[in-house]
Amino acid sequence: MHILLLLLFISSTLLAQRRTITGKVVDNKDGSPLSGVTVQAKGDLKGGTTTGSDGSFTITVGENARILVFSFVGYAAQEHSIGAGPMTIGLSAGEANLNEVVVIGYGTTRKKDLTGAVAVVDEKDFQKGTITTPEQMIAGKVPGVSIISNSGQPGSGSTIRFRGGSSLNASNSPLIVLDGVPLNSDVAPGQKSAVPGAGSPLSFINPNDIESFTVLKDASAAAIYGARAAGGVIIITTKKGRGGELKINFRSNNSMSTLIKEVPVLNAAQFKQVVNTYGTPDKVALLGTSNTNWQDQIYQTAFGTDNSVSISGGVKGLPYRLSVGYQAQNGILKTDNLQRTSATLALTPVLFEKHLKVNLNVMGSMENARFGNQGAIGGAISFDPTQPIYSKSPRFGGYWEWLDPTTASGLKALVGRNPLGLLEQHYDKSTPKRSIGNLQLDYSLHFLPDLHANLNVGYDYSDGRGTTFVPDSAAESYNAGGVTSGQNNKYRSTNYNSLFEFYFSYNKDLKNIRSHIDAQAGYSYNNYLSTVYNYAQYYADGSMVPKTTPPTASVDYQHTLISWFGRVTYSFEDKYLLTGTFRRDGSSRFAPPYRWANFPSAAFAWKIKSEPFLENSNTVSELKLRLGWGITGQQDGIGDYDYYAYYYLSDSNAAYQFGNNYFQGWRPAGFYSTRRWEQTSTSNIGLDYGFLDNRIYGSLDFYHKNTTQLLNQVSQSALSNYSAYIVANVGSMTNDGVEFSINLEPVRTRNVTWDLGFNITYNKNKITNLTVVPDDPNYPGFGSGNIAGGIGGQFTEINAVGTPKNTFYLYRQVYDTKGNPIEGVFVDKNADGLINQNDLYKTKSADPNTFIGFSTSFNWGKWNFSTVLRSSLGMYDYNNIRSQTGTLNQVVKNVTLYNASASVLTTHFNGNAQELLSDYYISNASFLRMDNLSVGYNFGAISHTHTNLRLNAGVQNVFVVTKYKGLDPEIGAGTDIGVGNPGIDNNAYPRPRVYNLGINLDF
């Protein structure tokens, strides 16, 4: 209490005597004014302002103030003595932002004090252009992190993998923490997305609200998130108000997306020739007289606009930022459309004599989407090109369809429907909403200011609902008479996640022993509740489809995590840094005896640059060695309750008859009572370097990851469990890799600067054990890579000991003397005269082993040119479009005529069913893609107003260089194709080329 009084006394004294200082802050590079720079008097915690749009500031300081501190994200902070008259300060972005403060989870640190493998990407390095999901902004920017968009559909999300992924059956997705709120990435069983009706849960976040991404790559950095960090951690920090005068930013980006390329299929003339040559007379008779390119019909040039306004400033010492965004983006698939309205509010007041920092964030977002029926994509590839689009009859909405007068509906049964009709007569509309918010209180204790108490309370609520409506005239679901036709089906699910965290933080300089201690200890409670609503099915007229009442109206999926955590960072002479973290997690997904686990980590860093022999070097501006080790865990992607045998009632159409009644049955589910966490231990050796005033800087990291107790589907001995397979802790897998990044600034003058960034990652994945008895020769491994074609449901890949995951497992094709494949002839590996599963061999993997990212930015006066290129090497793709449709049987041996992949003209394959599993269909899918090319012009302040104007234009997905013959070598875990089919190219929603024009105004 005495201390408090003393503080109050001091402050009131200071208040008494004040003076005003003015000045301007500019960028050292080009002399342009820097807005938003924080200006504070050193030692005076109370004052402070930020620079305006012209870089100018006015600050009132106490009588005793001697020095002003200037700090700005991405720039080195500077201290300047207060002189007489206005000051002009130049800030430099060059010094590798070493003093930049990095959010590291339960606290922050200076970048130069980091001990783990941590990467930060902030606004100036974001990918530019039309971005519908925020993670796309850092694609290719961080070594060791691969971010692949799932498809070309607006808002469709991405597959994110850190260092090859550390799991087989559990989740491989990173933990994403938005302003301190960990988001749930688990998708409830039977759902396509964590928020149904939304492509990606991250699509709700307006990319323009994001200030930075912090990527925690190694276990020593991530272990503070313990059981959830094995897939890596991405911390997203949103923009905050900086106080000071009112600032308004308006930005608008307008785009045009175009289809780059179509799947090569037979044109009408080629198609006719094939039918005439190979078809029976009844097939020839089916030929039409039109010439329709169905792919032209289903795709469109799509326009989009993305606008946001943000207001920030401070009202009576209350810094705020409010932003509103509206994005409307059409898909290149006709009828596909996403609209998002978002609003965010951030309040960051500092109260009680700077003792209480408040951080309040609320984000609300609403989407209004219509999902184009992606069935039309495959339909357009295989629909007969000799048929017209419209039938000149009002039946079936006027779309031409295959008819059969002998059926009650008049439609031929079990054949493809008009692709354009599938789009235009299908209304899958949803209006998902999401709100995320949290309140963080950081209280520096009055009697012990070095000790902070931190409280973080947050929520994440989403409600995804929509309706699939198909009119009763649509051929897609037409029944005789029309009364019981069409669809009018609802879907809905909600997520309600809550967070409570509390921790202490202690920060102390121990000058007498030249040490510094920084420690945190706390408690975290997370609850995740998803509710999936079940509905009966309805016809278009609103009447219920009989017997479709679901057994339960809604199903809840809930899990809870409770954790204790702590971290101590000790530094000696500001040269030697030691960090130890510890987290103890409890998860409701495990039986009580296995519920809790410990996740420790330790790291050491040596700032070699600070040693006497380098301290004064002009050549070496930064050198730091990092050694880290830690254990992280995984429990996402597995069942919530199956450590215990619960009984689930069957649906009414899977019942059994006793007498005249049909009884639904109780089925006990397989269970595994001793299930525990999957654990990944990571060792990391890293070197951060900088030369020549950090005009060259970067890092080099070597890592070894070993995942044990893999949460893996393993067989249960027959008769011992209700399910023959269960997710158990069996097996192990390693990832070894090296990451290298280098950033160069070859030119740095007042008018011209040129930055280059390059990063490369090599990762080697190997499965080391999969069975209870290690190296069991009986166990071949388990399949992945589901393909379509034949009866469907065949695997083309295997996960087996000794090879990387998702290794293709196929027959070896035999070729004739001219090098053409001989249909149905394969190498008989075991020479038993049969070609069957015993002749499959392991070949290339669907996963890349090398990732490369390259960014460059060139500033010349007011002009800026930049580009981002990305490359993945060493992976193979299976062309399922060719294998499924590239046969003569596809054209002439079905009930009707179907179009085929143009490859049939060279292979002349008839359609031997085993050919689907031929290695002929895999090919090298290594690629180089230019993600982004953009040019900007900064008009600066317009005439005498305080308005700053920038214009930019760009192209996304500029080109792809690859040997792969399919549409796109890069295959994400597409939303509709089914997760878990890496490397299988089948009817993907093509990624468009996007042309952008943007404007940015600062008032």
Next chain:
Amino acid sequence: MNNKIFTAAALSALCLLQAACSKDLNRVPNNGVTASQVYSTPLGYTQALAKVYAAFANTGNVGGTGSPDLPTQIINDEGNSDFLRLYFNLQELTTDEAAWTWESDAGIQGLHEMSWSSTNPIVDGLYYRAAFQITLCNDFISHSSDAELAGKGFSSTTVDSIRHYRAEARFLRAFQYWVLMDLFANPPFATEKDPIGAFIPKQISRSDLFKYIESELKGAADSGLVAPHQALVGHADQAAAWSLLARIYLNASVYTGTARYTDAITYCNKVIGAGYTLHPDYTRLMLADNQNNTDENIFDIMYDATFIQNYGGTTYLVHGPAGIPNNVSGVNGSWSGLRLTQDFINLFPDFSGATDHRAQFWTTGQTKNMTALYTSTAGFATFKFRNVTSTGAADPHQDNGDNFASIKFPLFRLAEIYLIYAESVLRGGSGGDAATALNYINALRTRAYGNTSGNISSGQLTTSFILDERGRELYYECFRRTDLIRYNEFTTNAYLWAWKGGVAGGTAVDPKYNIFPIPSTDLSANPNLKQNKDY
């Protein structure tokens, strides 16, 4: 000082918090219940028993596909994972009665060629399907003992009916153990006394398993199963257990090396004595309303196009045969898969069906000779199974898409009992006589021909005639492999059919193929198991 007090207070607050929140780690599903909840009401018992039976018929908990009983690691395509389709594929595709067109379908290759391995998904599928059904039976039996029922407050009628249910579960378990004994010889073994989820089963020898099945069937029949014709449709009764006893005794020398033909006759007599008669029209045995054939059918697997939907079962037997048009099959199209070899067709002197009405073969667009193993037009198909009613009307429970079938599959019907009786008499069993045997066979033939023109004399009644007659009468009812093994014609060159051993004219194969291998997956999971000989 302040510091210490504050820390202490904060720590104790956190400890309270921890105590309060730790119980939040006990989460339970809102749509799933525990065993004690299921087995707390009479309806719960009926619904648990419904699953025990439904596991015979369905592929999972959702009609069609969607929530499979067998994980995709064993069978990727759920439509292939029901009991009957798997059982049919192993009992019929391996013989002269059937081949399947689509060679890339998982596990198909090697079945007709008789060169399967221990990693075949169809072989594995039946093994795990049988094990799943046995596990459900064990679960039900352990929850329906008198001790379990005591104290639940059930009325005596309820307790009585649950005792019947328990006997039915014992019967069904014995049936599935018989399937394992017949196909896999030496499977793992567990009963209701083994704790599910916490033990590793031991292997049982074929002869020990025979004794167990025999005693279980007798036990179920004597204490619990309802008398013949007294149970509601769908439930097994005493006649079902007696029929299975007759069947295992007929094959006893294969299973144990000791013939038991006298016992076979004893149980045939019990079934026949219960008042079953042949259904008048053979061509109406396998129709959508055949649950009404209670004169001949002893125990059926129930299917229903609306309520018991799956892509196996009789849906498979209706869609599977190649070339059958919709107006014959009653469903929305042929899967162009199943055809018969010419060697089997030749068992009928006139395959047109004009003489012997059992010859229900589809010949339009098909060649008689199976010139190629994997061509849909090579070989005749059969329309023995049709999803229309006995009046020719559409199935009243037909689903909207005409996908599914309502044909019940008789696991036991009187015709088989007549054939067991006759064969057992011919093979020297006592308790029956040759004249009755001839009467029974001629009863089948009179029905087949519509008159007595096909009847045979006592001199014509030989064991080899019986084998052929079983073929004609029972084809596509999953008997063929077991019959050919009993006659030592399955792997030997005593009888060759098209593509046996992978050769167009047929060839003998290694006798190890008389039984199937234990799946390698289970050998990996269960160290107590030894692979069958020569695999």
